Amino acid sequence: MALVERVLDQRRITPAFQPLVHLVSGEVVGFEALARGPEGTAVHTPDALFGLAEQLGRLGELDWVCRAAALEQALASGLDPSFSWFVNVEPSGLATPCPEDLRPALAAGRRLRVVLEMTEREVDRDPARLLRATAAARRSRWGVAVDDVGAVPRSLALLPFVQPDVVKLDMSLVHSLDRAETAAVANAVRAYAERTGAVILAEGIETEADEMRARVLGAGYGQGWRYGRPGPLPRSLAPPQHPFCFGQVLDPDTGRTPFEIGAGSRPVGRTSKGLLVPMSLHLERQALAGGEALVLLASFQEARHLTAGTCARYAELAHRNVLTVAMAAGLDAVAGADGVRAVDLAAGDPLLAEWNVIVVGPHFAGALLARDLGDGGDDRQRRFDYLITHDRELVIRAARAMLRRITEP
Template identity: 55%
Template sequence: MPDIHAVLDARTVTPVFQPLVEIGTGRVAGYEALTRGPAGTPWESPLALFAAARAAGREAELDWVCRARAYEAALAAGLDRSTALFVNMEPTAWRAGCPADLADVTARAERRLRVVTEMTERSIAADPSALLAATAQCREAGWGVALDDVGADPHSLALMPFVHPDVVKLDMQLLRSPHEPHTARVVGAVRAYAESSGALILAEGIETERELAVARSMGAVVGQGWHFGRPGPLPAGRAAGTALPLLGAPAADPARERSATPYSIVAAERPVTRTTKSLLMPTSRMLEADAGAGAQPPVLLACFQEEKFFTPATARRFAGLARRSPLVAALGAGLPAEPAPGVRGADFGADDPLRGEWNVIVVGPHHAAALVARDAGSTGPDGDREFDHAVTYDRELVVAAARSLLHWLTPDRRLQPAT
């Protein structure tokens, strides 16, 4: 029997496809590609296959192989841009780059297929900077992005605006527990996002007529599950499907995000006022308190200029918030990768514009707010230091400011799957 390295070297994985169906019309709108390892081996199950590849240090390569095999099968079956092909991707695979032997089929897929790349909440929190790069690359190819398993973890709701998904996939467990308060909170947040963005809601795991009715009541317009068909080969002589609409890139320019700062983004759109640090502290604390309140914890990102301003008291507050939030980050010159338990850290150089900024940004499923401030260069006691500042609750502007900081956050190995 071959070992996992032989399986990967020979690229011996097989894609199967499950239909995605328009609930209102019954028409096929796309297929999701799922992976199977070599039949009759310990790696036939995708879970076992990926676990073995992870242990061998080749998980990113397997991720590329699975997608490439799906592209090959779709191209061979004559799939075109009238029918969406959903494929799963770990954003961390983007860092590894496409293996040379898979580059041709990937390039052909970019030209001929309508691909929707699925990402999960866990992968987003693990490597935010790779997430932004991977989603930007998908959209440059004219492809879409889906957020998978929404509702399996409440953290996915706060991270949704950073993905800006074209499709939100409701986790199948929501269909099984429609009367639970958690389900109502998740569905409410997803419907609010879909209404504001134009994204589609897709319900996974539909097996019965009752679950189909539940999915429809949740706002799903596309369904997936055994009620519509089990995974298998793409059908021969497939009729043209219904093209799923894609949102395209978010309004913010990714290149501008990488070069801009929260202050420059918000100050370009909102009036700026000069005041002292002591007078800004109540607003800063209020935003931190918002991050700790409610049943759906938000993302909290903050810039502290220098390590000395991330005080022991602040570290305790942030560590407490990190225990229930999907992502809490503190950036400042001299800050380590984990300045407090569970808190993501980032250091920047003496000449970086962020060193002059004090920012507190909160993004949740229903609430977004940002305090952005730039040091005016005054001297004297710390509380009397002056800052030019602006406060905004405009969701699009707050998310753009937050995304400019996500580029600083490198992979968190604690959030990678265990080997």
């Protein structure tokens, strides 16, 4: 532990850079920075370095040190500004403020074409923090990449919420092209890339055969030992003719609820809760029937509206490896005992006035968005303003407003 503390205190992190290549032209278009501790020590490898830093409670600080070191070397290289620099980030570490001594390097790094690279595991584990991290990247005019896609297939459905500019296929996919699961992941990623203009990068390319399989998977860019192992930056390199292109997607809906987002784009109707129940059940059945990774997000105002039947359906959905989330006031952790993520809505949350059921998958999107008019009496006769939509972009915007409330359990 003392060794890690000295490494952190003295900022003794050295980045190694692995080239990123355009598969058709073979040209280098950027580099991924990989952190290394002092050579010859027990913390030289990133696994050991980050594992011990996490035990010390200094993971966030290490994350900042690694980024600052990478950006300093990228700037010092003098390479053309059109190259892209992929730097890894642990969204859980972003809760740690940037240390004061590293701020100049981070500020200078804004001149570079930086892409923040996040693991797919974080997409599933803590959506709210991940969305904050991506929003910060957009404000800095940086790109966003999601790493290891396919390693956790259920996270595929969350790609549209993060809106990465670059999707990095896990190396296991390149080496298992004949598996049905690989084809499912590849088709879902292709669909996302076609809708958004994102680019696909395959990891773990070691041979010409790997490169051919990567191109079949839809990758236009690649990374792996075929193109170079992590090491120092080259002294000179011709500017790329096919650089990464990434847009700056800013979220226009911050602070708005799902119903407010929907009502701003679609006509709103008015009816009783009893007549809307079949519509909500239909969306849940879509999630149950689908064979793809899906996200189901639902808000019920108060915990008493989660009936035994609803809880049983949601438990079945969670068991099928779907991210299933229930939100309501008074909802405790017991509600998530069957794999359902439970979110207890705080007093004053505007979502308390809404009943929302949102289903999103790689190829399906639908939402019931409703706002309570405040009637008393029979529950099924309570009136709601509502809209039902299958507009994928609108559904995703509404879902993102709910994902912001989901934190790591």
